[in-house]
Amino acid sequence: MSLRMAPPLPLVFLLMTVGAFGTEWSVKYNQQEICALKGSTVFINGTYTHPEHLTVTETFCFIYPVQNVEPTDLSKDPDYLGRVKYLTDEQKHFSLKLSDVMERDDRQYYFRIRTNEEKEKWFGTPGVQLRVTELHVETPEEVTEGETADLTCKTTCSLTDPTFIWYKNGRPLTTKTIKNNQLHLQTVSSEDAGSYSCAVRGYQHLNSTAHNLRVRYPPKSISVSISPSGGIVEGSSVTLTCSSDANPHVKNYTWSKEGGTSPVGSGQNYSIISITADHTGLYYCEAQNEHGAQNGTVMVTVKSQSVSAVWIAVGGGSFLLLLITALICILWINRKKRNSDEQDYENADPNAKDDTYTALQPTARSSKDVYHTLAAVQSSSLDDTYTALDPQSSSPEYHTLAVSSTH
Numbered sequence: 001m002s003l004r005m006a007p008p009l010p011l012v013f014l015l016m017t018v019g020a021f022g023t024e025w026s027v028k029y030n031q032q033e034i035c036a037l038k039g040s041t042v043f044i045n046g047t048y049t050h051p052e053h054l055t056v057t058e059t060f061c062f063i064y065p066v067q068n069v070e071p072t073d074l075s076k077d078p079d080y081l082g083r084v085k086y087l088t089d090e091q092k093h094f095s096l097k098l099s100d101v102m103e104r105d106d107r108q109y110y111f112r113i114r115t116n117e118e119k120e121k122w123f124g125t126p127g128v129q130l131r132v133t134e135l136h137v138e139t140p141e142e143v144t145e146g147e148t149a150d151l152t153c154k155t156t157c158s159l160t161d162p163t164f165i166w167y168k169n170g171r172p173l174t175t176k177t178i179k180n181n182q183l184h185l186q187t188v189s190s191e192d193a194g195s196y197s198c199a200v201r202g203y204q205h206l207n208s209t210a211h212n213l214r215v216r217y218p219p220k221s222i223s224v225s226i227s228p229s230g231g232i233v234e235g236s237s238v239t240l241t242c243s244s245d246a247n248p249h250v251k252n253y254t255w256s257k258e259g260g261t262s263p264v265g266s267g268q269n270y271s272i273i274s275i276t277a278d279h280t281g282l283y284y285c286e287a288q289n290e291h292g293a294q295n296g297t298v299m300v301t302v303k304s305q306s307v308s309a310v311w312i313a314v315g316g317g318s319f320l321l322l323l324i325t326a327l328i329c330i331l332w333i334n335r336k337k338r339n340s341d342e343q344d345y346e347n348a349d350p351n352a353k354d355d356t357y358t359a360l361q362p363t364a365r366s367s368k369d370v371y372h373t374l375a376a377v378q379s380s381s382l383d384d385t386y387t388a389l390d391p392q393s394s395s396p397e398y399h400t401l402a403v404s405s406t407h
């Protein structure tokens with residue numbers, strides 16, 4: 001040990017503070033540095049002593065120590081207006097209560113003691129350094145399902161015994177592992193994606209801004225739909241649509257048919273134009289992104305057109321056509337008949353049969369099927385129309401009608 005070494009600073013300080021009467025000046029702050037959340041209320045506490053023969057007249061805190069210049073009481077500083085409160089007691093405790101801490105409050109604070117003797121005054125140096133911090137969530141931008149992730153509630157200074165609280169999408173998280181200022185996600189799943197924020201117990205209203213955690217995962221919740229959704233009839237067009245949840249979005253959709261050797265299509269939609277019974281089968285949709293793939297299936301059943309459905313359709317259509325044609329013809333014939341009766345008496349040959357009459361003869365075997373029909377309609381009530389049709393006719397429509405009429 002060197003004797004030439006200067007005495008350590010606290011010793012110098014002690015020597016200086018010892019007054020002439022064996023009493024001493026002292027200001028002891030409870031902490032050298034205080035870390036406070038922006039918006040919170042902070043106490044700068046300490047104790048002081050003074051030579052016994054003096055009477056303390058004034059105590060306050062201040063921020064600018066300038067030699068030979070009497071410092072300004074913090075409570076009178078416009079920057080601190082309404083935010084400063086002093087609490088002192090007989091035991092020589094002092095307390096500065098500073099509320100609604102702001103970023104600019106981040107500085108050194110000193111305690112000043114003045115007495116009845118102008119020259120006998122004191123302030124405690126060094127003062128107390130106030131640090132102001134906000135909470136800030138630090139997360140990886142993106143994690144892949146199955147990995148672990150740590151979210152950190154960052155502060156720029158060390159808060160005193162903080163208990164961190166985590167929120168996901170605004171709701172407190174209780175099930176996850178919280179250690180110190182970290183939220184540990186052991187095996188990240190897609191459900192962990194969301195907006196995270198943190199707070200310190202007792203200061204929940206001063207929570208951090210939310211930070212988004214994105215989770216990458218392979219396709220899941222795959223579903224395959226068929227459009228139109230009703231029964232698939234031969235000849236119609238059908239579209240299969242594959243939907244799935246994935247992050248990032250599905251890159252490839254591959255369609256295949258059970259039993260097939262190669263894919264039948266790609267893209268989110270797979271369309272079959274003019275479907276046939278051969279298209280019946282189980283279809284697979286494979287959705288894929290860089291993290292994996294998932295399969296969905298759908299059964300496509302093609303109904304060959306129901307026979308009775310065809311009959312009803314064709315029969316109904318034919319009946320309507322027959323009815324209209326018959327009515328037009330009847331009107332036309334009646335008019336023509338009247339015209340010839342009135343105007344062409346001399347030329348009228350009772351045996352002359354114009355084309356129409358020939359055609360309307362029930363016995364006439366005209367190749368125009370419609371005339372057969374007309375004859376039938378004319379010679380009987382409408383209800384008898386079908387029975388009047390020649391079942392031997394080679395037209396498939398008439399087959400149908402003939403069958404229908406027997407129902």
Ligand SMILES: *[C@@H]1O[C@H](CO)[C@@H](O)[C@H](O)[C@H]1NC(C)=O
Pocket residue numbers: 030043044045087095
């Ligand atoms: C400081 O003092 C005040 C009032 O005496 C008290 O309420 C507060 O808890 C104290 N704070 C600390 C950090 O000592």
